[in-house]
Amino acid sequence: MSSVQEKCVSFKDKRMVWNTSIDVQGVVDALNNLPIVHQLDLEGNTLGVEAAEAIGEALKQHPELRSALWRDLFNCRTRTEVLMSLQHLANSLMYGSIKLTVLDLSMNNLGTDCFNGLDAIIRSGACYTLQELRLENCSLMPHATVLLARSLIQLYKNAEKENTPLKLRTITLGNNCMETEGCTELSEAFKVLKTLEVIDLKQNDIFLDGVSSLALALAENLQLRVFNMNDNALCEGLEDICLVLPQLTMLREIDFGECLIGNKGAFQLSQALENHLTHLEFLDLGFNHICVDGGLAVVKSLKNKENLRYVYLGGNCFGARGCQRILCEMNKLPTSGALGPFDEDVSEDDEFYVDTSLNEEGATDVATPDGSNPDGSNPDGSNPDGSNPDGRNE
Template structure:
């Protein structure tokens, strides 16, 4: 987490092409001349092997480095260049015995080869203190995701043995095509960690078995605040997640947009939210083939969510009259202004319409007044 008291160096978005050591002389000079460097931001440049080696050498004099902010740093580099570049940076961190809290390598095409370079950082003492790991858009695919799970477990075990238990809070792994295999392996590690507050797995082709193991991982991380599964396929697997959600009393944000949960999923989620998760601030259920009764059920389940600031239900199957009914129901809540636009809505008479009943044992009638005339 950033601090106003932190001192650091930033070459963010300079669009520099760093191939040789002379190309990064400005970075080296900054590292040499500034005695305290809590963060090094190199995002938005492209780093070659020799240049990475030079930066790695300069890092050896900065054990106080906490945040390695290296997003989008290996654009247009070969797999070998990424691998060797990361290894040189890792050597610098390890030689300095840096204690990282943030490692951000998002937007880098790591793949399997590049991950071997990342592994040199993750499995070092420098990551025993890691709190945030950002690896979104890194082309990990199932195999490299499996490698990541193994590295994280090794890191957890090593940190524990060193009497400095790992306290990873944030992990963002969106858009990595990890699929069921990769997700399942990661979830086994998540279950062991028990410290996660942010899990972002959007756009990863996760469905079925992957969702089941994810529910178990959620149950082990009761401090979770943000959960993003946007653009995966939850559908039938949502039931297991909904059974766990009421236990996550710290949860603030849920993003299930474009997850094909359907009307049935809307009712399942409504049941999980009703009289639970009263600190919820953000809920995205857009583009999920939800019909009017499902949308109304969601709205009614939010009546005790005083902190709600954004609810998105666009892209579902309400039709114009259905949108008006949901809007009227939302206006009954003190958080009515949280409702987002009904853009790209399709008629509930289209092929996606499913008439799903919902029986609630606690007296929550999600379909109350749905059969009556519009007023």
């Protein structure tokens, strides 16, 4: 962390409609009245072309700007308006010799039509120092993702020529429908960058070929700490990723929830985790069609993960008896408290519920909905017909 306190101009979530330079006078005044501005947060407003130009002019006075937090900034704007507004902002960043470390344009409907505006910012000298790029839910689709990948490679080359090696650490591109085509091209950019610590590609319709390309890119980013592929189809591609995971010794978080890895994938992942990734803190494998033996294999692979704080296995195919077995296995670990709930975890033939509270002997109880024990006996130990377990009548 920097020892210098961040000076921020924030209009976050004001829900302002900024069309003209008059509309945005408050932002301009704030920028003009402060000698130092490290962060400009305009999230949750809607910015028009003339207003963007006015803010851009004011930004030229602040070469010390580091964070451009422009999430959800173009709601209800046409593609043309968004493109021209981004170009005005890009011009101000380049003119002012600004050196950004954070650029957040998430939740803006950029798509291919507006990509030239984004590209102008990314390729500029303002991004030679970029450490975090956040473009979640920007409707990039495959074509714009391909263009983004090429822009990142060009940015890397430009920064290298200027003797300011690019050190991009975080890239979040969730919910962009990039599909296999976009992921494959983006993986080529990741191979070039080699400095990524956070890769977030959740909800992007990525399938086998894209996953295999991504696995090769991971091997070039050995400082990776967070890897989020939630709600993509890893399936057979998981095998390639599992071959690389043991090399990622700094990995802290793995999110493979809703990735269709199945029981086979659970075993592959457990083999990759066992005796590796000792710094792991977070693991999400929820809703993956994993059976009991696969779940048990995963839990057993966590025995040397002393920093584990959360493991989610809900929504799989364990059934109550399977959940009980997994819970008992997890209770053998010093990090047993990390196990999340088994919500929505019911097999078709499931007739039991799980009580995760500990009894006096340290075991957990399983009971049927009518209150009887799993073997059919009543809570007091008698049989359902009222007789004693040994066959004697009172």
